[in-house]
Amino acid sequence: MTAPIETTGAEAETPPEAVLAGAKKAQIEGRSLSQIAWTRFKRDKLAVAGGVVVILLVLMAVLAKPIEWAFGLDPNQFHQDLIDPALLAPKGSWGGMSWAHPLGVEPQYGRDMLARIIEGSWVSLLVAGGATLLSVIIGTVLGIVAGYYGGWVDSVISRLMDTFLAFPLLLFAIAISASVQDGFFGFNGLSLRIGVLIFVIGFFSWPYIGRIVRAQTMSLSRREFVEAATSLGARGPYILFRELLPNLVAPIIVYSTLIIPTNILFEAALSFLGVGIAPPQASWGGMLSNAVDLYTADPQFMFVPGLAIFITVLAFNLLGDGLRDALDPRSK
Amino acid sequence: MKTRRVTAAVATVLAVSLGAAACGGGNDSKNNNGGGSSGAKDSALNSIVNASSKKGGTVNLEDSDVPDSLDPGNTYYGFVQNFSRLYARTLVTFKPAAGKDGLTVVPDLADSLGKASADAKTWTYHLRSGLKFDDGTPITSKDVKYAVERSNFAPEALSNGPTYFKAYLKGGDKYKGPYKDKKGLDSIETPDDQTIVFHLAKPFADFDYLATFSQTAPVPQAKDDGAKYVQHIVSSGPYKFASYEEGASASLVRNPNWDPKSDPIRKALPDKINVKFKVNPVTVDNDLLADKITADITGAGVQPQTQPKILNGKYAKQTDNSYAGATGYMALNLHVAPFDNVHCRKAVQWALDKQSVIDAMGGSPKGDVATTLLPPSVNGYTKFDSYATAGHKGDVAKAKDELKQCGKPSGFSTTLTARADRPAEVAAATAIQNSLKGAGIKVDIKQFPSGKYFSNFAGVPSYVHQHKLGMMMMAWGADWPTGYGFLDQIIDGSAIKPSGGNNLMELNDPKINKALSDAISNTDSSARTKAWGDIDKMVMDNASVVPLIYRKNLLIRPTSATNVTVTQAYLGMYDYTLLGSSK
Numbered sequence: 001m002t003a004p005i006e007t008t009g010a011e012a013e014t015p016p017e018a019v020l021a022g023a024k025k026a027q028i029e030g031r032s033l034s035q036i037a038w039t040r041f042k043r044d045k046l047a048v049a050g051g052v053v054v055i056l057l058v059l060m061a062v063l064a065k066p067i068e069w070a071f072g073l074d075p076n077q078f079h080q081d082l083i084d085p086a087l088l089a090p091k092g093s094w095g096g097m098s099w100a101h102p103l104g105v106e107p108q109y110g111r112d113m114l115a116r117i118i119e120g121s122w123v124s125l126l127v128a129g130g131a132t133l134l135s136v137i138i139g140t141v142l143g144i145v146a147g148y149y150g151g152w153v154d155s156v157i158s159r160l161m162d163t164f165l166a167f168p169l170l171l172f173a174i175a176i177s178a179s180v181q182d183g184f185f186g187f188n189g190l191s192l193r194i195g196v197l198i199f200v201i202g203f204f205s206w207p208y209i210g211r212i213v214r215a216q217t218m219s220l221s222r223r224e225f226v227e228a229a230t231s232l233g234a235r236g237p238y239i240l241f242r243e244l245l246p247n248l249v250a251p252i253i254v255y256s257t258l259i260i261p262t263n264i265l266f267e268a269a270l271s272f273l274g275v276g277i278a279p280p281q282a283s284w285g286g287m288l289s290n291a292v293d294l295y296t297a298d299p300q301f302m303f304v305p306g307l308a309i310f311i312t313v314l315a316f317n318l319l320g321d322g323l324r325d326a327l328d329p330r331s332k
Numbered sequence: 333m334k335t336r337r338v339t340a341a342v343a344t345v346l347a348v349s350l351g352a353a354a355c356g357g358g359n360d361s362k363n364n365n366g367g368g369s370s371g372a373k374d375s376a377l378n379s380i381v382n383a384s385s386k387k388g389g390t391v392n393l394e395d396s397d398v399p400d401s402l403d404p405g406n407t408y409y410g411f412v413q414n415f416s417r418l419y420a421r422t423l424v425t426f427k428p429a430a431g432k433d434g435l436t437v438v439p440d441l442a443d444s445l446g447k448a449s450a451d452a453k454t455w456t457y458h459l460r461s462g463l464k465f466d467d468g469t470p471i472t473s474k475d476v477k478y479a480v481e482r483s484n485f486a487p488e489a490l491s492n493g494p495t496y497f498k499a500y501l502k503g504g505d506k507y508k509g510p511y512k513d514k515k516g517l518d519s520i521e522t523p524d525d526q527t528i529v530f531h532l533a534k535p536f537a538d539f540d541y542l543a544t545f546s547q548t549a550p551v552p553q554a555k556d557d558g559a560k561y562v563q564h565i566v567s568s569g570p571y572k573f574a575s576y577e578e579g580a581s582a583s584l585v586r587n588p589n590w591d592p593k594s595d596p597i598r599k600a601l602p603d604k605i606n607v608k609f610k611v612n613p614v615t616v617d618n619d620l621l622a623d624k625i626t627a628d629i630t631g632a633g634v635q636p637q638t639q640p641k642i643l644n645g646k647y648a649k650q651t652d653n654s655y656a657g658a659t660g661y662m663a664l665n666l667h668v669a670p671f672d673n674v675h676c677r678k679a680v681q682w683a684l685d686k687q688s689v690i691d692a693m694g695g696s697p698k699g700d701v702a703t704t705l706l707p708p709s710v711n712g713y714t715k716f717d718s719y720a721t722a723g724h725k726g727d728v729a730k731a732k733d734e735l736k737q738c739g740k741p742s743g744f745s746t747t748l749t750a751r752a753d754r755p756a757e758v759a760a761a762t763a764i765q766n767s768l769k770g771a772g773i774k775v776d777i778k779q780f781p782s783g784k785y786f787s788n789f790a791g792v793p794s795y796v797h798q799h800k801l802g803m804m805m806m807a808w809g810a811d812w813p814t815g816y817g818f819l820d821q822i823i824d825g826s827a828i829k830p831s832g833g834n835n836l837m838e839l840n841d842p843k844i845n846k847a848l849s850d851a852i853s854n855t856d857s858s859a860r861t862k863a864w865g866d867i868d869k870m871v872m873d874n875a876s877v878v879p880l881i882y883r884k885n886l887l888i889r890p891t892s893a894t895n896v897t898v899t900q901a902y903l904g905m906y907d908y909t910l911l912g913s914s915k
Binding site for chain 2: 076078080083084085086087088089108109174189273275278279280290293294295296297
């Protein structure tokens with residue numbers, strides 16, 4: 001159970017004493033919560049590794065275009081001479097691996113896999129990250145309000161969550177992508193598709209985080225520190241966002257790191273239905289869903305984007321676990 | 333309704349096909365002239381493989397899904413049309429024979445082909461004598477009349493089948509069907525028990541092809557209970573139902589009341605025929621390779637996962653790569669700029685690298701490069717290429733020249749639609765997008781679910797105009813294997829509908845419309861056949877249709893299967909009236 005980490009002070013923080021051994025008493029008191037958490041985080045080698053990988057992935061995504069330019073990679077260039085169309089597979093072993101195409105080429109079109117993985121990273125991370133951020137913001141705000149106020153507010157918000165959970169999401173996704181046309185809110189082409197994906201995935205998955213936040217809030221709001229704040233005259237918004245929210249950071253972060261990979265896969269499902277990213281733009285989800293049809297003919301085609309998603313999932317999970325331990329050591 | 337059904341299941345629908353596969357000049361021309369048992373690759377295309385005259389054995393068939401219905405009056409599926417001939421004889425049918433012979437229409441219940449009046453509006457058939465249902469009662473022309481009425485005019489009970497009889501028979505638009513109007517339809521006359529006369533509202537020289545539909549198989553009115561009839565179908569053919577379990581299985585055994593003397597076209601060799609439904613599609617393929625079953629009843633070819641296993645190596649000689657009687661093409665809408673200008677349409681025709689499209693779809697096993705709208709296995713196909721380029725690779729210089737004449741020297745942007753749940757179609761669209769880029773034509777691909785493609789998106793002109801869907805992926809198979817059966821629903825001006833239409837180009841050229849109606853009124857079959865090729869040329873000159881692929885099936889022929897031959901008349905699947913088994 002999450003403890004109120006607002007209660008700073010040496011006596012409440014016995015475990016870090018080992019880390020801080022030798023430090024002067026004055027310095028210990030001068031350290032902020034985040035500094036302590038950072039110190040704990042640094043000790044967790046796996047979490048640091050996960051964090052490094054996440055940073056590298058984000059760098060790859062942000063710098064995708066310059067990287068492609070620098071190495072002369074074109075994610076949309078066909079090389080149909082490198083594939084055997086009848087066998088639905090690239091010529092040669094390992095999906096047509098060669099020095100020119102280190103990760104092989106795609107069946108059907110012969111596009112370079114490495115280039116498409118790099119190009120796909122920014123789309124996939126942007127969609128997954130954006131959708132996660134959207135659902136976390138909506139879910140946290142509504143969850144914390146429902147949990148703290150209770151009563152009819154809670155009833156209304158909880159039923160709203162039920163409604164959203166019962167919503168036929170895929171049908172809605174198809175409908176919205178068919179009805180939203182170029183020029184919608186000034187978005188066009190690819191940016192419009194990405195915007196629609198972020199909206200569809202994020203807007204319909206907020207009840208999951210909403211319920212977690214609501215439950216946590218309900219248990220936290222009966223704690224002494226909340227009562228203390230109330231008796232000192234604090235009002236609703238202050239208690240919600242200054243007293244309760246900091247104590248919810250750990251579960252929120254952990255949950256976010258867990259749904260980022262889920263959202264990457266969701267983008268794959270939507271691509272499969274034709275409401276995801278439109279060809280020829282590469283995205284990991286789109287590559288994976290294409291590969292499903294061809295996995296016996298060309299397993300490599302599934303392996304490469306699958307590995308990319310696997311590494312991303314693992315890195316985010318390790319990072320999330322490490323962050324939780326660092327922010328809330330008692331949850332162990 | 334009719335056309336939506338056609339398009340919803342275009343690959344599976346009875347897109348019957350004429351013309352032998354070998355005439356297509358495809359790469360499937362390894363004929364086995366011996367017609368013998370060796371079973372070389374593609375040998376069942378033009379010969380009967382494992383020919384046998386031995387009675388006995390059990391034919392086992394599997395289906396990865398279920399058909400719309402096994403009731404001959406309630407089906408639109410091509411393979412049911414083929415399969416139902418085992419238990420439901422029709423007025424006339426396609427000859428069970430190898431190669432091009434399989435496209436000949438021969439009398440079945442009738443003792444000769446239909447006798448037409450000079451204006452092709454009245455068709456008379458005379459039944460053979462000694463015909464009996466499986467309960468021993470004689471088959472009369474009234475049973476045939478009733479079968480046509482129930483199958484075409486009672487959508488409230490039997491909604492699946494095509495409704496061409498309704499469209500062509502006089503007064504067909506008003507008649508409410510035999511369940512509501514017991515009197516029957518006046519334009520089908522039965523002057524005696526052996527004779528049936530059809531009176532049409534307009535001249536229709538292809539009527540014998542309509543009479544091959546399973547809808548003309550007799551149904552005794554006393555035994556009919558509408559949609560439930562499928563549970564206890566009364567047989568008129570050599571086999572009757574021993575059991576039928578909805579969505580699971582069916583089993584056919586010999587019909588003792590079938591007289592071989594009344595049936596010159598069926599040999600009826602196997603003792604028993606079993607069908608299993610809802611089998612995993614990959615399991616069906618594996619069962620074929622392991623020789624556990626005789627055929628995949630759908631006849632649409634193997635799954636993509638199986639294809640690499642059988643193209644080379646020991647199974648290669650057991651494969652038949654048959655024309656499926658369908659053409660995949662791209663429709664350019666005449667009302668969406670810049671395709672209102674013929675030069676911009678021609679620019680696309682010249683720019684496109686069709687070979688790259690075929691390669692993206694899966695190469696030669698999936699089909700050959702198409703240059704005409706009619707596929708090689710339809711009566712009337714004429715080989716020509718109005719936009720010939722070396723190796724079908726496209727010609728950017730010629731495309732740029734057309735672009736200049738169109739007033740768009742630097743190219744233009746447009747939208748291409750495809751059905752999202754058809755991977756091969758999306759692959760083709762992606763290859764088209766890549767190939768047109770070279771001529772400066774920028775293509776944005778939009779995908780829609782296939783179930784709503786015609787009813788809500790590509791088949792709705794107002795939606796197409798509003799969203800500027802200039803190019804649309806399309807595939808089409810005919811309901812009967814002639815040029816008219818193929819072209820009527822996709823290029824005639826009357827096929828443009830507010831929703832659910834199949835004329836995606838919105839082609840409404842008076843000359844083409846007139847050529848179609850002139851040809852179908854012509855009782856001279858060779859003149860008619862020539863006309864289909866001429867009309868195909870007119871469409872290509874209009875340049876609003878970009879043919880991409882003549883589709884093919886990759887079939888597996890298990891070693892125990894006997895008398896195996898591909899019937900061109902039914903979507904390029906095996907002929908089930910011939911098929912036997914040594915097991």
